[in-house]
Amino acid sequence: MAERSTSVVTAGRFREVMRAYPTGVVGVTAATDRGPRALLVGSFFSISLRPALVGFCVGEQSTTWPDIRRAARFGIGILAADQQDLGRTLAAPGPQRLAGVPWRPSSAGVPVLPGVLAHLECVPVAEHPAGDHTIVVAEVRSVRSLRDHQPLIFCHRTFGTVADARSGDRQVRSG
Known part of the structure; x- marks a missing residue:
């Protein structure tokens, strides 16, 4: 293979x-206090088992994160492969994504x-500035698996599935 x-x-x-590296979507x-808020994150990861910690990255330009940050608790929903429309809704600009x-x-x-495949309820633990993003660390206070299905991933600038990414397709199919 040529480099x-x-x-x-x-x-x-x-x-x-x-963008060639697939990421899960949550x-x-x-x-x-301004109503229900939501945002889409593609940089979500497990950090620790004891205590149960997760992390994600939020762009510094986010207008939604400041509202979510002030909440005592927030949720993380792991999107399923058949939830591409919900992913697009949560990625849209503006604060009323849950309307x-x-x-x-x-x-x-x-x-x-x-x-969603699973729902985690979390409390914020720390934030770390990182370039044009903030790394958020959160403690998981409850976790529920809600359904068994493939996760939604984002790769090559589109939504798809793990099977799509494994197949070696240059363009991950959406649909």
């Missing part, structure tokens, strides 16, 4: 290379997204 030439690390070149939700989404409140009042 592609290396180049100076520019934002565009870095984005081009990194919705972060909270009941805030028209039939979410339900958890026992703690945190919005639970419909049809």
Whole structure:
């Protein structure tokens, strides 16, 4: 296999290379003093088992994260492969992403997204500035598996499935 030439690390070149790496897709939700809020995150990861910690990255330009940050608890919904429309809704600009989404409140009042694979309820532990993003660390206070299905992933600038990524398709299918 021929190696592609290396180049100076520019934002565009870095984005081009990194978009070939598939990421899982989650919705972060909270009941805030300004109403229910949600945002889509593609940088979500497990950090620790004891205590149960997860992390995700939020762009510094996010207008939704400041509202979610102020909530005592927030939810993380792991999206399923058949939830591409919900993913697009949560990625849309503006604070009213949950308008028209039939979410339900958890026992703690945190919005639970419909049809997700799992729902985690978390409390914020720390934030770390990292370039043009913030790394958020959260302690998981409750976790529920809600359905058995493939996860939704994002790769090559589109939604798809793990099977699509494994097949070696240059363009991950959506649909």
